[in-house]
Amino acid sequence: MTTVDRVVVAVLLGIPLLLSLAFIWIPALTTVLLSFTRWNGVGGLHAKACDPALPSILNNGCVNGVQNYHQAATNYPQFWPAVQHNFIWLGVFVAIATPLGMLFAVLLDRNIRGSRMYQSALFLPVMLSLALIGIIWEFVYSQDYGLINTVIGRDGGSDAIDWLGDPDLNLWAVLLEATWRQAGYVMILYLAGLKAVDPTLREAALIDGANGRQTFWRVIFPVMRPINIVIMVITVIESLRAFDLVYITNKGINGLELLSVLVTSNIVGETQRVGFGSALGVVLLLISLVPISVFLHQTFRREEKQ
Template identity: 85%
Template structure:
């Protein structure tokens, strides 16, 4: 240190002034007690809510899945005894028997898994591309785009219960709109869209796609509005057409939105419940894992342990595609 710097330091010390900024870390501000309290409150309350309403119930559900419990009485530490009536053998640890029974002797399990995977495939292959198409068309500024945006987003604003009721009237055998248009309203040739186990799943998927495409449209519209306009101008100057501009320039830039849409699509498809429960309580061709969880936990049987095992299976199924997608996405980013 030069003699001048020593002199400045000594003079500052004599005057009672703080040490020069060169001896402190620049750009770092010490938090006061009040600031720490505010930060603790802002971070602590959401963390506690997240733990209370997400993580603790998830961990509790995973633990209950290894028990044989009907929701009445306390849980015990002993293992369930074989050849003991169920009413006397309650609140004990059951091991993996709930999972084994679900996969082997529970007849609705595998149809429900298949229906959930079909639901996911329809959302990924139909609802998401349809919502993306709506977003691109509206973003191009076509005439009446505001009106179209409101019409397409209207199903998202409605509750799923109301959506199910609306489509029940449209699918009605004798006076529904669809059968009326098709001329199939008589008792002899009326199409039972919601009662026929070969048709009802696809009929409900039309309802779900009608709503989901509007949701995806809004997400992609937000992503398109955030894209730098100079990218489009540069692509046009290079001679790219509208299709090439979107897929080779705009779509890769919207990677964060694509991740959000993927996660939302998986979650919405696997937690589907309202529409099928309103239609026929999730039976006769409309079995879904979410409906089976509800019917076992709060239904007439009240098999909390078995229903919790089904809930864990649903959680694992939902985490697998999300984890694989996020892993592949971040791996490509690291490689690039």
């Protein structure tokens, strides 16, 4: 390898590495460090421990150990509802959005008439911005002029259902919006996986007398294990980083609390508790890493046994 080749390789490897360090690893490690401090984003940080006898403003930038985590778990009313809502979001994505997207992919893979049109229609929500999706569904859910209340005859009256304002309904209403988008995303991934499956596998299953359902679950689905891994990881990440739709709806309050919204409201909100918001971000990171790590470990271990 010549000197020029070494320089080219160093540049091609070094630039992505530096970008990864600058935008992913350094901010992540900094967030972990800030989670052990009491800092409001103004002024410098110092290494001395916080003095509980002093007012908070005089303790800015000091190290307070795990107090942020303790406060979140014991003295922050929005924390546990946000954790619960994040797990509900994950459960809906895993149990509804992902199977629905897979069903769409299987149907479209059969090359039914108008499949391209259906594919474009189902994938359209993925191409739209989340802000626009929120606006579209506002016309569906609106208490005064929404499509649902109009259809059921409750638009504009005192008995009109406030789909986005009722804490017992708004989470499920927003989850329907998110599922509408996520199903199209999963559909495209599964459709790409189905197109890549060797056709001879289907022919062999047909010769052996397997029907369509048996062919898919016993032959096609196991072959798409790499796609399944990617989709599961994406599903976990998308569900736990959910932010836009709930923030557009009511800024993540009144029944729509999520960890991502709490992180934002504490770091860039009126209170600007950067240390406390960073602790919430670390909790969100740990929650997302646990299911992904367990799933990948189990998957790769099964592959090694085979």
